[in-house]
Amino acid sequence: MSSTDPQQPAEGPAPDGAGPPEQLALIRETVRRARPRARGPRPLADELPVARVLVDKGLAHLDQYYDYAVPAAMADTAQPGVRVRVRFGARVVDGRRTGGGLVDGYVVERLAASDYAGPLAPLSLVLSPEPVLTPALLRLCRAVADRYAGTLPDVLSLAVPPRHARAEADPSPPPLPAPAAPEPGGWARYPQGGGFLQALAAGAAPRAVWTALPGPGWPEEIARAVAATLASGRGALVVLPDGRATARVDAALTAVLGPGHHTALTAELGQEERYRRWLTVSRGSVRAVAGTRATMFAPVRDLGLLVVWDDGDGSHSDLHAPHPHARDVALLRAAEEGAGVLLGGFAVTVEAAQLVSTGWARPLVPDRDGLRRAAPLVRTVGDRDLAGDEAARAARLPTLAWRTAREALARGPVLVQVPRRGYVPRLACARCREQARCTQCAGPLEARGGDGLLHCVWCGRPEADWHCPECGSHRLRAQVVGARRTADELGRAFPAVPVRTSGRDAVLATVPAEPALVVATPGAEPVAAGGGYAAALLLDGWALLNRPDLRAGEEALRRWLGAAALVRPHPDGGTVVVVAEPTLRPVQALVRWDPAGHAATELAERAQLGFPPISRMAAVTGTPAAVADLLALTRLPDGADILGPVPVPGPPEAGGEPLQRALVRVPSGQGAALATALKAAQAARLARKQPDPVRIRIDPPDIG
Numbered sequence: 038m039s040s041t042d043p044q045q046p047a048e049g050p051a052p053d054g055a056g057p058p059e060q061l062a063l064i065r066e067t068v069r070r071a072r073p074r075a076r077g078p079r080p081l082a083d084e085l086p087v088a089r090v091l092v093d094k095g096l097a098h099l100d101q102y103y104d105y106a107v108p109a110a111m112a113d114t115a116q117p118g119v120r121v122r123v124r125f126g127a128r129v130v131d132g133r134r135t136g137g138g139l140v141d142g143y144v145v146e147r148l149a150a151s152d153y154a155g156p157l158a159p160l161s162l163v164l165s166p167e168p169v170l171t172p173a174l175l176r177l178c179r180a181v182a183d184r185y186a187g188t189l190p191d192v193l194s195l196a197v198p199p200r201h202a203r204a205e206a207d208p209s210p211p212p213l214p215a216p217a218a219p220e221p222g223g224w225a226r227y228p229q230g231g232g233f234l235q236a237l238a239a240g241a242a243p244r245a246v247w248t249a250l251p252g253p254g255w256p257e258e259i260a261r262a263v264a265a266t267l268a269s270g271r272g273a274l275v276v277l278p279d280g281r282a283t284a285r286v287d288a289a290l291t292a293v294l295g296p297g298h299h300t301a302l303t304a305e306l307g308q309e310e311r312y313r314r315w316l317t318v319s320r321g322s323v324r325a326v327a328g329t330r331a332t333m334f335a336p337v338r339d340l341g342l343l344v345v346w347d348d349g350d351g352s353h354s355d356l357h358a359p360h361p362h363a364r365d366v367a368l369l370r371a372a373e374e375g376a377g378v379l380l381g382g383f384a385v386t387v388e389a390a391q392l393v394s395t396g397w398a399r400p401l402v403p404d405r406d407g408l409r410r411a412a413p414l415v416r417t418v419g420d421r422d423l424a425g426d427e428a429a430r431a432a433r434l435p436t437l438a439w440r441t442a443r444e445a446l447a448r449g450p451v452l453v454q455v456p457r458r459g460y461v462p463r464l465a466c467a468r469c470r471e472q473a474r475c476t477q478c479a480g481p482l483e484a485r486g487g488d489g490l491l492h493c494v495w496c497g498r499p500e501a502d503w504h505c506p507e508c509g510s511h512r513l514r515a516q517v518v519g520a521r522r523t524a525d526e527l528g529r530a531f532p533a534v535p536v537r538t539s540g541r542d543a544v545l546a547t548v549p550a551e552p553a554l555v556v557a558t559p560g561a562e563p564v565a566a567g568g569g570y571a572a573a574l575l576l577d578g579w580a581l582l583n584r585p586d587l588r589a590g591e592e593a594l595r596r597w598l599g600a601a602a603l604v605r606p607h608p609d610g611g612t613v614v615v616v617a618e619p620t621l622r623p624v625q626a627l628v629r630w631d632p633a634g635h636a637a638t639e640l641a642e643r644a645q646l647g648f649p650p651i652s653r654m655a656a657v658t659g660t661p662a663a664v665a666d667l668l669a670l671t672r673l674p675d676g677a678d679i680l681g682p683v684p685v686p687g688p689p690e691a692g693g694e695p696l697q698r699a700l701v702r703v704p705s706g707q708g709a710a711l712a713t714a715l716k717a718a719q720a721a722r723l724a725r726k727q728p729d730p731v732r733i734r735i736d737p738p739d740i741g
Contacts (some may be wrong), residue, residue, distance in 0.1 A: 039737060042175060042386045045642060046455060047079055052173060053364065053381045058504060063246075063604050065361055067216060069129065069139035075731075077735060079105060079108045079109070079159060080108070080109040081106050081108060081109060081110070081159075081587075082108070082109050082111070082112035082115075083109070083368075084112070084149075085107070085147035085149055085480035086106060086107050086149075087104050087105070087106065087107065087148040087150060087157065088105050088106075088107045088115055088144045088146075088147055088148075088160060089102045089103070089104055089143055089144070089145050089146045089147075089148060089369055090102065090104070090105050090106070090121060090123055090141050090142045090145065090160075090298060091103075091105050091143045091170075091189060091190065091193070091688070092123060092140050092141075092142040092145065092190070093126050093140055093141045093142055093190050093193075094125065094140060094152040095720045096188065096720075097188055097716055097720035097723055098720040098721075098723045098724045099188075100188040100190070100319050100720075101480045102145060102184070102407070103123075103125075103155055104122055104148070104151040104152075104153050105121075105157055105159060105160050106146070106157040106158065106159040106160070107159070107160055107345075108159050108160060110513060111160055111163050112174075112372055113662065114166045115144055115146065115147070115163050116147070116159055116166070116168060117144050117145060117146050117168065117172075117258045118143065118144065118145075118169060118170040118171060119143070119144055119163060119165060119166055119167065119168055119169070119170075119198060120142070120145070120163075120164040120165050120167075120169065120173075121141070121142055121144055121161075121162065121163050121164060122139055122140070122141055122142070122160075122161045122162040122164055123139070123140060123158065123160055123161055124136070124137035124138065124139060124144055124158050124161055125137050125138055125139075125140045125656070126366070127134065128137055128279040129155060129156060130193060132153060132516065133156055133319055134156050134158035134487075135158075137158065139161060140580075141164065143169075143170045143193070144225065145170070145175060148377070149253045150153070152279075156510070159251070161575070164597055165200055167200075167204075167205050167316070169197050169200075169319060170193070170197060171319070171335075172372075173336070173374060174196060174197075174307060174334065174336050176191040176373060177195050177196075177334065177366070177370055177373060178193050178334070178435065179192075180369050180373065181359070181361050181366055181369065182359065182585070183712060183713070183736075184361075184365065184369065184708075184709070184712060184730075184735065185359035185360060185361055185712065185717040185735045185736075186270035186359060186655070186712040186713075186719070186733050187358055187359025187361075187455055187716075188251055188359075189677070190531050191357070191358050192359065192361070193359070195334065195355060195357060195504030196331075196334035196362070197334075198311055198312045198315050198331075199308055199310060200310065200312065201309040201312045201313070201657075203309065204309050204310075204312045204313035205312075205316065208315045209316060209320045210297070210317070210322050210588035211322065212296050212321055212322050212323065212324065212618050213298055213484070215267055215269075215270050216267055216268055216294055216295070216298060218234075218238040218264070218268040219234070219264040219265055219270060219293060221234055221261070221267070222257060222258065222261050222490045223250075223254040223255075223261070224255055224258055224261060224262075226250060226403055226407050226411075227247075227250075227401060227402065227403050227404075228403075228404055229399070229401055230258075230401065233262070233379075233401060234261060234265045234299065235266075236243075236267075236270060236377075237262060237265035237266045237341065237342060237377060238265040238266075238268045238269055238295065239269065240270075240271070240341070241377070241400070241686055242341065242342075242376055242377040243377045244371070244373070244377060244378040244379075244397060244398040244399065244464060245378070245379055245380070245390075245398055245399050245400070245401040246380050246385060246390075246392060246393050246398045246399070246400055246633075247379055247380065247381035247401040247402075248379075248381075248383070248385055248401070248402045248403070248580070248632060248633050249381055249382060249602075250381075250382060250398070250403050250407065250408065250412075250567070251411050251412050251413070251598075251602035251603075251604070251606075251630075252413045252606070253564065253569070253601065254729065255291035255346070256282075256288070256291045257293065259275055259286055259289065259344055259346065259379075259381070260289040260290045260292070260293040260294065260378060262285065262291060262342060262344065263275065263292060263293075263294070263325050263342065263344070264293050264294055264605065266325075266341040266342040266377070266535055267294070267298060267324060267325060269341060270339065271324070271327060271339045271340065271341025271342070271376075272335070272337035272338050272339050272340050272341060272342075273324070273325045273326075273340070273341060273342040273344070274326055274327075274328040274332060274335055274337050274340060274341070274342070274343050274344065275325075275326070275328075275332070275346070275401040276327075276328070276329070276330060276331060276332050276333050276344065276345045276353070276363045276367065277280060277327060277328065277332075277346050277347075277558075278329070278330075278346065278347050278350035278353060278684055279306050279329065279350075279352055280303045280304075281327065281544070281546050282346060282347070283301055283303050283327055283328055283329060284301075284546070285544075285564075286301075286327045286346075286738065287299075287301040287327055290325065294325070297323070298323060298325055299323055299324075299325035299326060300314045300317055300318060300323050300325075300327075301314070301326070301327050301328055301329065302314055302315060302326060302327070302328030302329070302332050302335065303328050303329050304329065304331075304484045305680065306541060309342050314419075315335065315411035317333050317338055317723055318337055318555060319336045324337060324338060325338070329640070330352060330353050330354075330355055330363045331355075331647060333345075333361075333363045333367060334366070337566060340370070340374045340376045340522075340695040341365040341376050341377060341482040342376055342377045342379065342613055343370060343376055343377070343378050343379070343459075344379045344381065345363055345364050345378075345379075345380050345381070346381050346382060347381075347382040347383075347384070347595075347599070348363070348364040348380050348382060348386055348388070349384055349386040349588075349591065349592065349595045350560070350595075350689070350704065351380065351738060353435045354738055357368055358732075359733075359734075359735070360734050360735075362736065363489065364380065364386075364388065364389075365400060365736075367380075367651050372726070372729055374587045376457070378398065379401075380392070381401075382595075382598070383595075383598040383599055383602045383632065384591075384594055384598045384632045384636075385594075385632040385633045385636040385678045386591065386636060387427070387588075387636050387639050387640050387643065387650060388461045388593060388650050389636065390633070390637050390639070390640045391640055391650050391651075393633075393637075394640060400633060400635060406618070407665070408546065408630055409607070410608060411606050412601075412606060412630045413432070413572075413573070413601055413604040413605065413606060413607050413611030413613050414607040414611065414613065415601065415612075415613045415614045415615065415627055415628045415630070416437060416441070416612065416614050416615075417612060417613070417615055417616075417617065417619035417624055417628065418435045418437050418438065418616045419616075419617070419618045419619045419620070420436045423601070431706065434526065434527070434530060434574075434576075435614075437614055438574045438576070438614045438616065439530065441574065441612050441614050442531070442554070442572060442590050443531070443571050443576060445570075445571035445572030445574075446531070446534055446554075446571070447552070447608060448552075448571040449547055449550055449551070449552060449565065449567060449568075449569075449570065449571035449605075450549075450550065450551065450552060450553045450554070450555055450563060450565050450570050450571065451552075451554055451555065451571060451572045451573070451574065452478055452555050452557065452559055452565070452572070452573040452574070452600060453523065453527060453554055453555065453556045453557070453571045453573070454558070454559060454562065454573065454574070454575045454576065454596070454597075454600045455523045455557075455558060455576050455577060456558065457575050457579040458583055464481070464482050464483065464484065464491070464513045464583075465529045465583055466505040466508060466510050466512070466513065467510060467513055468624060471505055471507045471508070473491065473503060473505075473538050475496060475500060475515060476494035476500065477493065477496060477498050478493060478495050478496045478498075478649075479646050480493045480495030480496060480680065481494050481495075481585050481586075481587075482491070482494070482496050482500055482503065483585060484640070490699075491503055492683070493683070494559045494585060494678060494683065495680040495682055495683065495700055495740070496680045496683070497681050497682065497683035499683075499740055502504065517678050518675075521531040524556045525537050525575070527554050527556065528554075531554060534552060534553060534554055535553045535554070536553070536554045536555075536556060537553055537554070537556070538555075538556045538557070539555065539557040539558070539562065539563050540556075540557060540558040540561050541558065541561070544561045544563075545557075545561075545563035545564055545683060547563050547564050547565070547566060547665035548563045548564075548565050548566070549565075549566050549567075550565065550567025551570075557569070557600075558597040558662075559581070559599075559600070560596070562599065562600050562603055564603060564657060565603060568605050568609065569603050569604050569605040570603055570604045570611070570613065571604075571605060571610065571611065571612075571637070572604065572606065572612045572613065572614070573600050573601055573603070573604045573612075573613045573614070574616075574618050575597050575600060575601075575613065575614065575615040575616065575617075576618025577598075577616060578593065578615055578618075578624070579617065579618075581593035581596060582617060582621065582623065583686070586739060587648060587740055588738075589695065590621075590623040590635075590639070591635070591636070591639060593617075593623050594623040594627060594632060594635055595632075595693045597615060597623070597627050598627065598630075598632060600613075601627065603723070604636060610733065613627075615627060621633065622638065624633060642674040647702070650705065650734065650739070651705055652702050652703060652704055652705055653702070653703050653704070653705055653707065653711060653735070654700055654702050654703075654731060654734065654735075654736060654737065654740055655700070655701045655711055655712070655715055655735050655736075655737070656699075656700055656703065656732075656733070656740070657682075657698065657699045657700075657701065657715070657731060657732070657733055658696055658697070658698045658699055658734070658738040659696060659697070659730060659731035659732060660681065660694050660695075660697070660729045660733045661694075661697050661728065663722075663727065663729035663730070663731045664682050664697050664698075664699055665682075666699040666722065666727065666731075667715075667718050667719065667722060667731045667733075668697075668699060668701075668718075669716055670718035670721050671701075671714050671715055671717075671718040672713070672714050672718075672720065672731065673701065673703075674703055674707040674710035674714065675707070676703055676704050676707060676710055677683050677701055677702070677707070677711065678701070678702045678703070679698040679699055679700070679701055679702075680700040680701075680702060681697070682698055682699035683697065683698060683699075683700060684697055684698075685697060686699050700737075700740060701715075708735075711735075712735055715733050715735075716733075719731065719733060
């Protein structure tokens with residue numbers, strides 16, 4: 038808009054010697070001329086002159102749609118799903134909406150009339166004619182927001198990537214014809230594998246929990262499941278925990294499907310390239326997509342299959358509010374769109390075991406003969422072995438592990454898995470290793486402060502006279518083992534062998550087949566060329582098993598299986614040595630390679646104790662006064678149980694007082710009611726403009 042009055046000459050610079058009053062007058066005159074002239078009402082669209090808009094205001098008390106008038110100039114472009122800019126908070130003056138701040142939003146529908154009786158503010162701008170918010174994506178985001186007590190704008194910020202005009206200007210290629218149904222390939226190793234692919238190719242929506250065989254074949258098996266789905270004329274979506282896994286599945290999809298049938302979405306692409314690829318999915322150019330957790334929202338058309346690999350990995354839980362988990366989003370989306378589901382991994386989570394136990398999904402497992410041919414030999418080193426092992430006390434490397442590594446280095450690389458820094462074990466009985474739990478709520482106990490008392494992590498109740506309910510012992514064990522010197526110690530033990538490290542600072546994707554010691558933290562193990570590692574040493578098992586976490590045993594087994602799956606099969610000499618007490622359930626599950634049995638047993642125990650996923654939980658974190666205020670405002674459903682509040686570990690936030698956390702537990706059928714009640718209480722606090730914020734997290738991963 039021009040700011041120059043055509044009836045007046047253009048202003049030049051202030052004359053020499055003009056003082057501050059003259060300069061101020063000049064500025065005021067310039068601003069007056071730049072101010073837009075008052076205009077009459079703009080003509081509105083002849084058809085559907087009202088746009089229902091979702092504004093990008095991520096506050097609980099503003100989580101609703103707002104109606105705006107559609108100017109005639111925007112009648113063709115302001116279509117459902119496009120991004121717009123509107124004035125929010127405008128006031129009514131002389132029958133018109135004026136003022137307010139500019140905010141972005143999405144048109145969700147066009148209407149013939151509004152149910153609001155007052156005047157409507159017009160749309161300010163259509164940012165892009167690209168429809169990025171489809172009805173199916175809107176329904177999914179609404180369901181996710183409701184499940185996690187979040188707001189729809191917050192979920193949309195995770196689901197729709199930021200706009201880049203250059204990416205939108207580039208045309209997407211036309212879609213390719215559907216490929217032919219693939220051969221079973223690696224699925225032939227599973228008794229129900231061929232039937233699963235046939236069901237996908239026939240247009241059915243099978244749901245399965247897949248216990249993958251160890252080895253490098255899982256990316257190709259995922260690619261064949263995607264190919265079978267595409268052959269039926271539908272789309273497929275694969276969610277993976279990290280960029281390395283995405284790269285492997287991307288390569289497998291290209292090998293099975295050929296180029297042009299799929300795309301990969303990862304954060305490493307950069308925002309513009311990622312948006313360009315996302316548009317190829319939204320426009321229907323490709324019907325298969327693989328990527329990290331944000332891919333769970335990718336707008337795949339005619340979705341027929343959702344695959345989530347390694348659903349126990351913490352990377353699947355989003356770090357941003359409302360913290361949705363890819364597995365739960367996949368289940369919501371499958372129910373909404375009638376798609377099949379494949380939850381796969383070397384391990385089985387308790388949530389996946391619950392899906393099998395309820396009959397919602399079927400187990401997809403190998404037979405025992407095929408497992409024996411594919412899995413490495415697993416050997417254990419327990420406390421009794423370590424007590425009489427001079428080598429273990431001197432170098433933290435038991436004799437069995439040292440001999441296994443020495444023999445395996447003649448055939449190839451050896452993987453050494455060590456817990457990363459920050460793994461703090463929980464307290465357990467020193468005699469029988471039973472976890473120390475609260476007698477009131479069964480939460481884990483911790484030693485807090487200098488009073489010498491044990492306190493419950495969940496409810497905060499002190500435990501003055503703890504004794505083990507299994508053996509009666511009063512002695513506790515806690516052990517913190519670091520991994521900083523592991524590479525140096527191994528270098529001294531094997532001076533002629535190169536030592537490579539893979540961890541938080543630098544993660545290796547692959548290592549060559551030559552003999553080497555590869556020291557890696559859990560989750561950072563590289564893939565070895567030449568068929569896999571000759572052996573793997575899983576050190577310091579107690580640092581994983583004794584973490585103060587309800588999922589410690591499940592997580593330890595998942596980490597061990599992930600490392601052991603990179604080792605060559607036992608018929609080819611592959612051996613795994615785990616340094617952990619052999620009588621413990623996760624260790625036995627690793628020796629037998631029985632993750633499904635371990636998950637089923639864990640599920641049964643949690644059912645007896647009322648732990649998730651049998652129950653649903655929410656964590657409420659904030660200052661003591663804020664937590665108490667929110668809980669007082671919350672109309673909790675029947676059967677709710679409040680645990681705590683307890684202090685949050687770590688220093689307080691800058692300039693604030695120490696934080697507390699309360700856990701709210703309800704039966705599994707009351708999860709939706711709990712989320713609704715907490716969101717309503719949060720909205721009430723925001724409407725009252727309470728100064729101290731409260732964070733709400735449904736199904737927190739770290740309840741202790």
